Amino acid sequence: MTPSIGSLPPKYRVTVDHDRCMLCGRCVENCAYGAFRMENDRILTNSRVCTACHRCVAFCPRDAIDVSERPLDYRSHPVWTRGVREAIYNQARTGKIVLSGMGNALDYPMIFDRLVLDACQVTNPSIDPLREPMELRTYLGKKPQRLDLKRREDGEVDLLTELAPNLCLETPIMIGHMSYGAISLNAQLSMARGVTEAGTFMGTGEGGLPEPLHPYQGHMIVQVASGRFGVDIDYLERGAAIEIKIGQGAKPGIGGHLPGEKVNGAISKTRMIPIGSDAISPAPHHDIYSIEDLAQLVRSLKEATEWKKPVFVKIAAVHNVAAIAAGIARSSADAVVIDGFRGGTGAAPRVFRDHVGIPVEAAVAAVDAKLRNQGIRNEVSVIASGGIRESTDVAKIIALGADAVYIGTGALVALGCRVCGNCYRGLCPWGIATQRQDLVDRIDPEVGGRQVANLIHGWTLELMDLMGAAGINSIESLRGNRDRLRGYMIDQALMDVLDVKSVGA
Amino acid sequence: MCGIIGVIDRGRETMDGTAIRRALSMMNERGSGEGAGYVAYGCYPEFKDYFALHVFFDNIHETKPRVDELLHEWGRVVHDEEIPTWDLPRLRKVHTPWRYFFKPDTRLMPRSITPAEEIVTEIVMRINTSVEGALVFSSGRNLGVFKAAGWPEEVADFYRIEDYEGHCWLAHNRYPTNTPGWWGGAHPFNLLDWSVVHNGEITSYGTNRRYIESFGYRCTMFTDTEVVAYLVDLLVRRHALPEELAVTALAPPFWDEIDAMADGRRRLHQALRLTYGSAMMNGPFAIVVANQDSMVAFTDRSKLRPLVGAENGDRLYVSSEEAAIRAMDPGITRVFMPRAGEPIIGRVVA
Incomplete structure (x- = not known):
């Protein structure tokens, strides 16, 4: 059965500036997905397999490679986003669960970026870690609620509480x-x-x-x-x-x-x-x-x-x-x-x-x-x-x-x-x-x-x-x-x- | 800024408030005329077995009946009266200061090992969080806090502090940034037997507050100092730490110093930091804490606020400035500066 959906627009387009390219072949060597090949002293690309991992960009000695995202996008729509549409195409073809990598990709507000930190001015001095001690040492593990101590005859205090092992x-x-x-x-x-x-x-x-x-x-x-x-x-x-x-x-x-x-x-x-x-x-x-x-x-x-x-x-x-x-x-x-x-x-x-x-x-x-x-x-x-x-x-x-x-x-x-x-x-x-x-x-x-x-x-x-x-x-x-x-x-x-x-x- | 001073007579010989009024005024450079206060230990010998509750009432007719009712629910008031005051041109009676001498009915707190103290703590927390227009600012036995918004000498004259006698006194000259003009914001802060005066700012307040509130204390006075009184109460009264170790928990040595200690001491100090990390106080401060039998003064771990000690016979003094101590007692024989985090401790022996 031939799928009636046809091919989807490529996610990325890889282009090589042939004026800059010196045909070293590093892109061919580095790309694990096979986006590059050398034919007749020319680098040819297959954009469809590109993942925008930038390995080729990072190792091209001549900055001759350009990777652009969504060169051809779907008609824009606020509800039927590209992700939503592609998931449907994908599932219509396979009938399976759609897999993905990395973290959450939806545009939720980032709480971290809506919290701001404090600094001292006048009423208390800020501390310069180059000149003063600054302690980051952290112990992970159970800690007692309180300590059992015993004072010896000589006035020294002994610790009776056994601490749990901490990292x-x-x-x-x-x-x-x-x-x-x-x-x-x-x-x-x-x-x-x-x-x-x-x-x-x-x-x-x-x-x-x-x-x-x-x-x-x-x-x-x-x-x-x-x-x-x-x-x-x-x-x-x-x-x-x-x-x-x-x-x-x-x-x-x-x-x-x-x-x-x-x-x-x-x-x-x-x-x-x-x-x-x-x-x-x-x-x-x-x-x-x-x-x-x-x-x-x-x-x-x-x-x-x-x-x-x-x-x-x-x-x-x-x-x-x-x-x-x-x-x-x-x-x-x-x-x-x-x-x-x-x-x-x-x-x-x-x-x-x-x-x-x-x-x-x-x-x-x-x-x-x-x-x-x-x-x-x-x-x-x-x-x-x-x-x-x-x-x-x-x-x-x-x-x-x-x-x-x-x-x-x-x-x-x-x-x-x-x-x-x-x-x-x-x-x-x-x-x-x-x-x-x-x-x-x-x-x-x-x-x-x-x-x-x-x-x-x-x-x-x-x-x-x-x-x-x-x-x-x-x-x-x-x-x-x-x-x-x-x-x-x-x-x-x-x-x-x-x-x-x-x-x- | 703020100026602090404390004195304890280790032979329990009493002093009236004249000298400490003079000493505190000596540090007017460190204040702004918007808050000062004194605490005298041993000032109510005729009622020494009763908790002396000092309360600021905004309005005697509306709010006082609610406090009266709460006290009668939890125990017996043997005597109560308005604290005598004398209005001055710049310092008028904004609140009515009242004192109750109160004995809690300990049968109402059967599970506690210190039921009387638990009841009084509960009453203080409850009034301060839920009775609007009433603030308990002193709640210990045989001691009294006297404070208001004004210069030290004005506050002293307002209460006629020279009429009170105590074997231990703390006093504070305030330069407010947070709650200017609010009488409740002046120091000393007190809970039960503990009183605190403090110069500085506690940058760890948020951590300390969350820690202390998980033990049932409620921070109600919009200032970082009250948390010190509660921390000391928790560590010394409820957790039974010796005073010097309580100070160590609040201003511990740096890890480098702990690592270099001999085995037993290292284990003890490590345990203190692990257990009381949330009680540790950060930021610049010099603090004097007192109870009926002792006075402890200490600074932050970098000593970003001044603290000086002095002695004359049984008398031990601590202050922000030597000049203040000399104004109080020109006969002092020894003056010394403690290192960062190192406490000065005075205990009565009599």
Whole structure:
């Protein structure tokens, strides 16, 4: 049956300026999608396969390539957008769920950009981090409500309270869970080197811990997700902390899917599944059907690792996130990760990515308020993730109540990612979301590691400056300090949720 | 800016308010004539077993009956009267200051280990949040806060502060930026036995407020200073921290210093920071906190506000300025400057 829809307008048009082109062939070599070929001493292009990943642009020595977006658009219409129409064409052809990559692509207002930070003038001095101490050290884990002390004969005070193990971060910026499989070994190695140098941590995702990452295991948080891929006692013991993934901001309520094409020999080994088989993580954990089941799994993991490691629980930011977090706080879990609806992903159904869940700003504000209200804020740390784009986002989300953040897409962008959104195709020309060795080799972990460390370092410096300007010399005093935020053009209902005042108030 | 001063007599010898009035006026450069106040510990010996509640009433006829009713619900008032005042050209009775001597009925708070204090805290929070036109600004036993909008000497003369005797006094000369002219905004701030005077601005106020409110305290006075009184009450009374460790929790050493400590001390300081991170105070400040038996003064971790101490026999003084202390007691024998975050602690021994 010939489809009657015909071909759709190309998303991008690639053009080569033949006056500038020197026929070096780097574009042909670099494009994993086959948009370029050389014929009769001329570079020819096939725009239809282009993803605007800009690999060709980045490596053309003559700036001879131009990529334009939507060269031929549909008749404009405010309701029947291009995305809506194309999804229908796509589904009329296939009858399937439409997959998409990266994060939420709908034009929701960005709450971060409607919150402004504070600075000191006259009545209190701002602090210059170049000259004064500025402390970002952050401990993640359970903290006691109060301390039991005993005064000795000689006047010294002994601490009787046993502290639960905490993760110690030199900066409150971590890298979230992106699995080996979803991304390449060299991408993971780069991030592992970066976080190790920056004194912080990264997540393994649900892809196991491949052996080349073992030297960095002291900075890795190992994930236990619903597919339990890669989980055994050796894996749990290697991690600095363990994270149970209940849900993900990009696709709350559903599981994960790594296509069999990506499951090569090495990945089959770390995930403990046959080569070429789809790795499908179910929507719920098949041993968690209630909050008490979760509490049991937390305790089981703690027992297995002799109560030496913090256990985190990651949930997607959904409407009832605050009550769920309060339930998690009552288990033995040490931190709750709140993943907002802007969180990235290698692959998610388009409808979930764009329509399910809530923004991390509102979720963290609600969680912090609920935990304080119930007097259990010290029972868990709060880690925010999903849509953290720059250091001001970090400062704002901490002021709303988070202890630390996970970044994901930001770290990939530091490795060259251009946010083209084709991660699920396994052909990432930047060597990130791919397992094809020639593409993976495009990342040198030493160079990549430096770039990731640079990014974290740069944000850390900016965070110090922002805190100093606000007259704060320790991150504890920024945490939950919503008085230092003001809302700009935010409606009253949302201001009440965020518990911030308006600008000028 | 603001000027602060405190004195404690470790032998519980009392002093009248004359000298501290003189000392506080010495720091008029640090104030603006819009707020000053004093607290005297030991000033109501005849009622020493009763909580002395000082209340500003906007209107005796409308608001006072509601407070009376609440007090009778929770306990017994043995005596109450208007606090005597003398109008001055620049300082007139905007509010009517009243004092009650009150004994809570402890059977009404059976679960608490300090039921009397819990009841009084509850009454203070309730009046200050829900009875419009009434503000409890002093609620401890055998102590009294006297404050108003004006220069220190005016406020002193308004209350005739020289008629009161105390073994420990704090006083404050205010340069307001936040709530000028509001009597409730003047220092000292008090809750139960604790009184606080403060010079500076607490940049961590939002964090501290959210922390303290999760323990049932309500910040009602639109200023960062009251949170200090509640934090000290929480840490020392409810969590039983020794005073010096409470100060450490509020103005802790930097991590670099903690890392360099010997094992036991390091564990203790690390635990304090982990547990009380939200109680830690940031921003420039010098603070004096007192109760019936002690006076503690400390600054922020970078000492961005001045603090000087001095001694003469049993008398321990702390102030923003040495000149103020000398105006109070020219005979002081030792003057010293504490380092950032290091407390000056005076305890009565008698």
